Amino acid sequence: MAMRGLMHVSKLLPATARVRVSSFWSGVETGPPDAIFGLVEAHKKDPRPNKVSLAIGAYRDDQGKPWVLPTVRKAEQRIVDKNLDKEYAGIMGYESFCKEAYKLAFGEDDNFKNNSYVTTQTVSGTGALRLAGMFLNKFYPEAKTIYLPNPSWPNHNPVFKQSGLEVKSYRHCNFQNMTFDAAGCYDDLRSIPNKSMVLFHACAHNPTGIDLSLDHWAEVSKICKEKNHLVFVDMAYQGFATGDLEKDSAGLRLLAKDGHKLVLCQSFSKNMGLYGERCGAMTFLTESESEAKAVESQIKIIIRPLYSNPPITGARIATEILTSPDLYSEWLDELKAMAGRIFEMRGKLQQGLINEGSTRDWSFIHTQIGMFCYSGMNQEQVKRLQDEYGIYMTKDGRISMVSLSSNNIGYVAKSMHEVTK
Numbered sequence: 001m002a003m004r005g006l007m008h009v010s011k012l013l014p015a016t017a018r019v020r021v022s023s024f025w026s027g028v029e030t031g032p033p034d035a036i037f038g039l040v041e042a043h044k045k046d047p048r049p050n051k052v053s054l055a056i057g058a059y060r061d062d063q064g065k066p067w068v069l070p071t072v073r074k075a076e077q078r079i080v081d082k083n084l085d086k087e088y089a090g091i092m093g094y095e096s097f098c099k100e101a102y103k104l105a106f107g108e109d110d111n112f113k114n115n116s117y118v119t120t121q122t123v124s125g126t127g128a129l130r131l132a133g134m135f136l137n138k139f140y141p142e143a144k145t146i147y148l149p150n151p152s153w154p155n156h157n158p159v160f161k162q163s164g165l166e167v168k169s170y171r172h173c174n175f176q177n178m179t180f181d182a183a184g185c186y187d188d189l190r191s192i193p194n195k196s197m198v199l200f201h202a203c204a205h206n207p208t209g210i211d212l213s214l215d216h217w218a219e220v221s222k223i224c225k226e227k228n229h230l231v232f233v234d235m236a237y238q239g240f241a242t243g244d245l246e247k248d249s250a251g252l253r254l255l256a257k258d259g260h261k262l263v264l265c266q267s268f269s270k271n272m273g274l275y276g277e278r279c280g281a282m283t284f285l286t287e288s289e290s291e292a293k294a295v296e297s298q299i300k301i302i303i304r305p306l307y308s309n310p311p312i313t314g315a316r317i318a319t320e321i322l323t324s325p326d327l328y329s330e331w332l333d334e335l336k337a338m339a340g341r342i343f344e345m346r347g348k349l350q351q352g353l354i355n356e357g358s359t360r361d362w363s364f365i366h367t368q369i370g371m372f373c374y375s376g377m378n379q380e381q382v383k384r385l386q387d388e389y390g391i392y393m394t395k396d397g398r399i400s401m402v403s404l405s406s407n408n409i410g411y412v413a414k415s416m417h418e419v420t421k
């Protein structure tokens with residue numbers, strides 16, 4: 001009865017009033033799907049049985065299944081056994097987690113132990129980047145522009161734009177031979193204004209898999225010192241590139257040893273497989289304890305109205321692994337296993353292409369490192385892979401190596417050869 005009454009009243013409303021009631025969002029235009037998650041959706045809907053998704057960077061085992069690290073399972077059990085409460089963490093997250101994240105990144109070298117710094121737990125790597133962007137927009141008036149390597153992780157651009165910064169790039173990839181464009185990079189770092197903000201990928205550069213050698217890092221550090229640039233390091237893959245935590249953070253540590261008061265964003269998504277737990281950290285190296293305190297107070301002021309405080313489970317798991325000697329040493333083996341499987345897939349993909357008769361030089365597949373292979377395939381070839389073969393990857397030809405397995409690698413190599421011959 002009540003429903004009928006309502007319908008009756010709405011029919012009596014003048015047309016304009018009715019339109020106004022139902023048109024709050026009529027001005028909202030449909031936006032484009034996310035470059036990566038949109039492909040995941042499209043792949044899900046594809047009915048072809050041999051379809052392959054090479055878009056997303058989330059580790060799979062050789063059966064193509066998500067892999068929860070055994071150390072993570074054990075840490076979870078230990079946490080359950082402790083019967084902990086679910087109270088809020090502080091605004092900056094768990095202190096013990098922050099200490100461990102810092103130690104993991106910088107090591108236990110005396111140089112770093114005595115640094116003054118501030119670390120906050122964040123909503124994974126993306127949250128760390130966004131928070132850093134917002135802080136820099138507010139407190140680094142010297143520059144409103146952040147320089148990213150070209151190319152860079154596609155989400156960097158919107159993260160920083162939405163933090164209110166302008167985004168420009170410096171040269172990273174030599175697209176002719178898929179190596180690091182050292183000369184181009186150095187030139188650009190020299191020619192941008194002094195005190196610019198410059199972002200570097202610590203290791204496993206996404207999307208290219210092209211990393212800097214220690215000599216490159218030394219030169220970059222020198223130029224950034226001369227130019228007084230603010231160095232910003234995104235470390236989303238520590239331990240995941242080479243399987244060795246020290247090697248993967250060697251560039252970062254070199255920069256810190258050279259005295260850069262850098263900003264660091266860390267993610268535990270990949271190296272602990274804590275993707276959905278949203279576990280990360282952001283660190284500012286500071287000149288003094290008082291500076292660290294001031295920075296910390298302002299970080300809190302940004303976080304509190306944003307998400308109040310970070311999620312607790314991922315940080316508890318990470319802390320349990322990092323502080324339990326048995327879990328820690330097992331985790332080191334897991335890192336080696338993940339990096340090793342990716343390395344093996346690189347070799348197999350290259351060999352598969354050769355076996356198919358490809359005459360292209362695919363040697364870079366094996367020299368690139370980390371989660372992705374920057375294949376050099378153009379948009380048309382990528383589209384053909386999707387339309388004709390049901391193989392999904394980002395438009396820039398980036399292949400998520402962790403999604404390759406013994407089951408699909410032959411098919412992928414054959415299809416890649418078909419579209420590139």
Ligand SMILES: Cc1ncc(COP(=O)(O)O)c(C=O)c1O
Pocket residue numbers: 057123124125126127153201206234236266267268269275279280
């Ligand atoms: C370069 C880079 N930075 C940051 C992230 C952030 O990852 P998450 O938010 O999952 O920790 C990613 C994830 O793919 C990445 O590749």
